[in-house]
Amino acid sequence: MTLSSPVPDVVDLPVASLPTGLRIGGELSPGGAEPIEVVNPATGEAFATVAAADTADVDRAVRVADETFRSGVWSRMPIHDRARLLHRFADGIEARMADLYTLETMNNGRPITETKAQITRLAEWYRYNAALLLADRDAVVPLRGDYHAYTSRFPLGVVGILAPFNHPMMIASKSLAPALATGNSVVLKPSEQTPLTAMLLGDIAADAGIPPGVLNVINGLGRTAGAALTEHPLVKKVVFTGGTEVGRAISLATAGRFAKATLELGGKSPVLVFDDTPVDVAARGAAFAGFIGAGQTCIAGSRLLVQRGVYDRVVDGLAAQAQQIRVGDPSLPETQLGPVISERARTRILGHVESGIAEGARLVTGGRAADVPGLPGGFFIEPTVLADVRNDMQIAQQEIFGPVVVVIPFDDEDEAIRLANDSPFALGSAIWTRDVARAHRVAQQLEMGMVWVNDHHRLDPSSPWGGLKESGTGREGGWESFHDFTHVRAITVRTAADDVDWYGGRATGRLN
Structure with missing residues (x-):
């Protein structure tokens, strides 16, 4: 394994100039809960302190959002004007791009090259949903008789978005963009571990002319502020990404009041490698699937299924790839793997590795905390490969959420499909093959929300994203997400x- 050494002149960002209060109704205010220290996982040290909301703050944020919604300043704004402001918001995001990706790397430890590649696409989500807003049309319903019937859509009201630590801006924007485009007001609660980019996003929205109270940003602990937001009776939809x-x-909380929920939850994505795939291609693809973001992504390719004819060579190739990954300071462009989010996460991940070995898995490489020169307090883990795993082992069934890939052999196509679907999770999956017919045939039999062929991790604003089973419900992206931030009404006009x-003696026709 190659370890990169840090240098003193990391990207300079004036953190002290960032907003640290709760943004409610266009104003920054201190929170009623104990302030939160924000830790850089590469150093293990706090580098910022932000306000935290208590339940009263959450209630105030939701009520302000609801009042703003009912005022119509955004919800009834002409759609061309709303789309224009969304484009201005996207312009503002692009203007602060360097600040956003630098701050996100400081906040969650993801290598700057990865963060930059992801954050530079952020504005696309706002522009795409602005386009959907202008392209959307009402449907005419072919009703029997002398009637003109059609549908119209209208926004839900207040939407609560709870964003995770692993991709704070991208995951927040996947729902924030359609929520705003369709006219809703939003209360955004980022993870307490990574609140800073969301707070900066609130500034950018205000500068773009998004009316006060339309986007409210509150920090706070999940068990208090997050719970209060999801349980609030005025919140009409909750979007959550997490466990x-x-x-x-x-x-359960949203169902009790008949509110909507989009939930993108755990994953144990299978990556199916068939023996017609060149070994070096499979090894590189498996490393990309499993180790990007230090494996801290719900769709990480953490369950590698390999056909027996190439099994040993793919295991060796993946191990070689893992050993070449440069682990180090995430602010350096040459770093390829940064730390996991916390010491607690590192302990949990390494505990999974120990349990897997105790179950009978073979440790091929990694499996330890990584020592990065100059960053003794960072939460680094060596990229880890566990081979000879059975699909019924805990490490094959449980989400590890770290840089750990387990490898399982299979004999034929039917067994590969059976093993892939034998999981409580069903978010993403991938197929590696040179046989185009097999690719389509297998993809149609994978019970997953998403399937990639000869690739992984790809997303786009136009493509629906989400899973089933214990990976959640609902979709982000595309028309599927856009329309789920609205109600539909049917309007019937008598034209006779x-x-x-x-009751006057002329009763004819049908009642229903």
Whole structure:
């Protein structure tokens, strides 16, 4: 394994100039809860302190958002004007791009090259949903008789978005963009571990002319501020990305008041490698699938299924790839793997590795904390490969959420499909093959929300993103997400020349 050494002149960002208060109704205010220290996972040290919301702050934010919604300043704004402001918002994001990706790397430890590649696409989500807003059309319903019937859509009201630590801006924007485009007001609560880019986004929205109270940003702990937001009776939809158990609790809370919920939860994505795939191609693809973002992504290719004819060579090739990955300071462009989010996360991940070895898995490479010169307090882990895993082992069934890939052999196509679908999770998956017919055939049998062929991790504003089973419900992206931030109403207009006189002796036709 190659370890990169840090240099003193990391990207300079004046953190002290960033907003640290709760943004409610266009104003920054201190929170009622204990302030939160923000830790750089590469150093293990706090580098900022932000305000935190208590339940009263959450209630105030939701009520301000609801009042703003009912005022119509955004919800009833002409769609061309709303789209124009969304484009201005996107312009503002592009203007602060360097600040956003630098800050996100400081905040969650993802290598700057990865963060930059992701954040530079952020504005696309706002522009795409602005375009959907202008392209959307009402449907005419072919009703029987002398009637003109059609549908119209209208916004839900207040939307609560709870964003995770691993991709704070991208995941928040996947729902924030359609929520705003369709006329809703939003209360955004970022992870307490990574609140800073969301706070900066609130500034950018205000500078772009988004009316006060339309986008409110509150920091706070998930168990207090997050719970209060998801349980608030005025919140008409909750969007959450995170663990399955928290998602289950949110689902119950929203169902109790018949609110909507989009939940993108855990994953244990299978990557199916067939023996017609060149070994070097498979090894590189598996490394990309499993180790990007230090494996801290719900769709990480953490369950590698390899056909027996190439199994040993793919395991060796993946191990070689893992050993070449440059682990180090995430602010350096040459770093390829940064730290995990916290010491607690590192302990949990390494505990999974130990349990897997105890179950009978073979440790091929990694499996330890990584020592990065100059960053003794960072939460680094060596890229880890565990081979000879059975699909019924805990490490094959549980989400590890770290740079750990488990490798499982299979004999034929039917077994590969069976193993892939044998999981409580069903978010993403990938197929590596040179046989185009097999690619389509297998993809149609994978019970997953997303399937990639000869690739992984790709997303676009136009493509629906989400899973099933314990990976959640609902979709982000495309028309599927856009319309889920609206209600639909059916409007029926009688066009007959005569009046309705059902009880006057002229009762004809159908009631339903």
